[in-house]
Amino acid sequence: xxxxxxxxxxxxxxxxxxxxxxxxSEKDKGSHxxxxxxxxxxxxxxxxxxxxxxxxxxxxHLTKFINEGVKAESLIPSYPxxxxxxxxxxxxxxxxxxxxxxxxxxxxxxKEKMYSIRDRSTVEDGSFYKGxxxxxxxxxxxxxxxxxxxxxxxxxxNGVHPTYYFNFDNKVSKEERIGQVLKWFAMxxxxxxxxVAMYFADMDNAGHRYGPNNEEVIGETLLQLDSQxxxxxxxxxxxxxxxxxxxxxxHGMTEVPVDHYIAEEMLQKEEWFLMVNNGSIVNIHPKPGxxxxxxxxxxxxxxxxxxxxFTTDVPYFETPAENNxxxxxxxxxxxxxxxxxxxSIGMRKSIDQKVFGQHGFRPxxxxxxxxxxxxxxxxxxxxTVPSFKNIHIMPLMCFIxxxxxxNNIDGDFNAIKTVLKE
Numbered sequence: 130x131x132x133x134x135x136x137x138x139x140x141x142x143x144x145x146x147x148x149x150x151x152x153x154s155e156k157d158k159g160s161h162x163x164x165x166x167x168x169x170x171x172x173x174x175x176x177x178x179x180x181x182x183x184x185x186x187x188x189x190h191l192t193k194f195i196n197e198g199v200k201a202e203s204l205i206p207s208y209p210x211x212x213x214x215x216x217x218x219x220x221x222x223x224x225x226x227x228x229x230x231x232x233x234x235x236x237x238x239x240k241e242k243m244y245s246i247r248d249r250s251t252v253e254d255g256s257f258y259k260g261x262x263x264x265x266x267x268x269x270x271x272x273x274x275x276x277x278x279x280x281x282x283x284x285x286x287n288g289v290h291p292t293y294y295f296n297f298d299n300k301v302s303k304e305e306r307i308g309q310v311l312k313w314f315a316m317x318x319x320x321x322x323x324x325v326a327m328y329f330a331d332m333d334n335a336g337h338r339y340g341p342n343n344e345e346v347i348g349e350t351l352l353q354l355d356s357q358x359x360x361x362x363x364x365x366x367x368x369x370x371x372x373x374x375x376x377x378x379x380h381g382m383t384e385v386p387v388d389h390y391i392a393e394e395m396l397q398k399e400e401w402f403l404m405v406n407n408g409s410i411v412n413i414h415p416k417p418g419x420x421x422x423x424x425x426x427x428x429x430x431x432x433x434x435x436x437x438x439f440t441t442d443v444p445y446f447e448t449p450a451e452n453n454x455x456x457x458x459x460x461x462x463x464x465x466x467x468x469x470x471x472x473s474i475g476m477r478k479s480i481d482q483k484v485f486g487q488h489g490f491r492p493x494x495x496x497x498x499x500x501x502x503x504x505x506x507x508x509x510x511x512x513t514v515p516s517f518k519n520i521h522i523m524p525l526m527c528f529i530x531x532x533x534x535x536n537n538i539d540g541d542f543n544a545i546k547t548v549l550k551e
Contacts, residue, residue, distance in 0.1 A: 167318075168507075168530050169372040171310070171365065172263075172326040174219075174279060175354070176212060177333025177488065178378035179341055180204070180498040186348045190359030191502070194376070196511060198504030199548045203516040206380045208445045209410045209489045210497040212333070213246055215379035215519060216280030220262035220326075222523030222540030226452045229259040230281075232407040236414055238453050243405070253296075255285040260538070263526050264324055265289045270532055272323045275313050277306045279326035292322060303329060303357040311364040314372065324530060329354060336382035336486035341496070373505030373529050377522065382486045383496035385467045387478055391435065392471040396428060396460060405456070408467045409489025413458035421457045428460060435462040445491040447518075448539070464490055492518075507549055514547050521545040 180203035183191055207218045207225055213233050214225040221228045233246045237257065244251045251257060262281055264274040268289050275293040276282035278301075282294045293313065295301075306327055313322050335343075335350040365372050393406045402424055403414040415424055421439070428437040438444075440455045462468060467487045477485065490497050498516065507529050524534045524542040528549075534542050 166371045166506075168323060169314070169370050170324050170526060170529050171372055171374045172279070172324070172526065173358075173361075173374065173376045174216060174326070174328045175332055175376060175378045175500070176328065176330045177336045177380065177382050177486075178500050179332075179336070179381035179496065180500055182332070182347065182351055183500070185344075186351050188351050188355030190355045190362060191376075194358075194362060194374075194504050195502050198374075198502060199509045199512045199514065200503070201501040201514050201516055201548075203495070203498035204377060204501040205516055205518045206492050206497055206499055207519060208447060208492050209407060210380040210492055211407060211409070211489045212379050213280055215499075216328075217258065217260075217262065219377055219379070219519050219522050220264070220279070220281055221260035222520050222535070222538035223260045224447050224520060224539050226446065226448060226450055226455075227260065227539060229257060229452065229454070231452060231454055232405070232410070232412070234405055234407055235412065235454055236403060236405050236456070249296075253283050253285070255287065258284055258286045261287060261535075263523055263530075264291045264326065266527065266532055266535075267324045267530055268292065270530075272530070273321060274324045275310075275322035276326040277309060278328040280328070282326065291324075291326075299330065303331075303354070304360075307357060307361045307364070310361065311368070314365065314368045314370060324526075332378070333382070338485070339482075340384045340484040340486045341382035342384055342484075371506045373507045374503065375522070375526070376500065376502040377519070378499035379519075380488045380499055381495075381497045382488050383465065383490065383494070384484045385465055385487045386484050387474075387482070389434070389466045390474045390477065391433075391462060391466055391468050392474055393468045394471050395431065396468075398424075398427065401427070402458075403456075406468050407489060408469065408487060409462060411460040411468055412454075412456040413460060414456040415458075425458055428458065434466045435460055435468075437461075445493075447492075464494060501548075503548055509548060509550055512548070517544055525549075 206215045211233050214230045217228050217230045225231050235244050237244055244257050265286055267274050274291040276291045277295055278297050282291050283296050310325055310327055331350050331354045335346050339346040397404055401419045402416055405412040415421055438459050440450050440457055440459055443459050520540040521544045524540045525545045527534045
């Protein structure tokens with residue numbers, strides 16, 4: 130019982146111009162829909178699903194889905210390769226620096242408040258979320274939308290929720306989520322969502338608890354998930370609707386040995402700065418009257434399996450780091466090292482487990498790479514395309530739904546259009 134309690138405690142620590150205008154004018158929209166089938170899009174997120182899992186474990190339903198559709202060699206996440214930033218990047222086509230979700234935890238200067246994925250008041254506060262995600266754009270274009278737990282859909286972003294949505298509850302089974310999605314697609318046409326997003330955390334949970342290279346656990350978890358996805362695919366087929374399905378993940382996963390965890394307390398100097406720890410990146414916010422140079426030199430002297438950077442010098446950001454909420458300085462562990470509390474390190478060392486799984490590291494690290502699979506009337510069949518960045522998925526979704534692709538995002542439709550039929 131002691132060991133079970135410790136494992137459960139560790140798991141709790143892990144848990145965590147717009148395109149709203151149709152490309153067809155209002156005058157033309159009706160005649161277009163009479164000639165062309167109404168577009169439907171199902172976006173599925175498999176949190177923490179590493180790029181190589183399908184090739185390694187051969188799940189039958191996903192393998193069939195891929196063979197009959199299109200896949201990328203891998204999907205490259207945005208930095209940091211964390212859950213909330215990357216889900217919202219997929220939804221908006223913007224890098225975290227631009228859409229504002231900088232981590233699963235970050236300090237918001239204007240609000241003078243900490244955003245945390247464990248704080249319902251911040252998760253549901255749309256004012257933290259910049260940009261305009263695909264469900265907001267589809268809603269503005271008059272489409273019915275729905276979501277079962279996709280990141281961001283619980284918030285009133287620009288005053289908009291999906292037409293149908295649920296607040297996150299990890300106890301809701303895969304069967305219940307899939308059943309609800311099939312009910313949505315079975316609704317009368319006027320009430321039926323054209324865009325549905327859904328989320329599964331199975332692979333992320335297993336990867337964190339046991340490490341991504343634990344073949345027994347990862348393989349079993351994947352096959353169980355694959356079985357339920359098979360039911361979903363069959364149900365979608367039985368609707369007879371022309372549904373395009375895109376399956377993505379937010380990031381991959383890498384092993385972190387127990388002795389590679391670094392106690393965050395060794396950085397702390399509370400009278401000098403506020404420290405926000407996301408494990409793979411620690412944001413440093415200087416307090417009034419304390420110079421950035423003083424803090425930098427203090428932290429630089431402590432370097433041991435981590436590097437200290439002024440925020441503007443971090444080599445992993447895709448664009449210049451201009452968002453004030455990063456803080457002035459970043460502390461970044463070496464690959465395979467990770468910041469946690471001293472208490473968490475002690476708990477890990479007290480059980481007979483040598484490695485755990487983590488993510489958040491630089492996007493170029495192959496273990497951080499995610500998945501992109503797609504199948505449906507819009508997509509090529511039996512095709513593999515080179516790896517691409519996850520910022521490009523949003524303009525692809527706009528195109529499939531018949532929405533104008535915005536010009537104020539980081540994504541580029543030209544970088545991903547090869548997945549589509551001519």
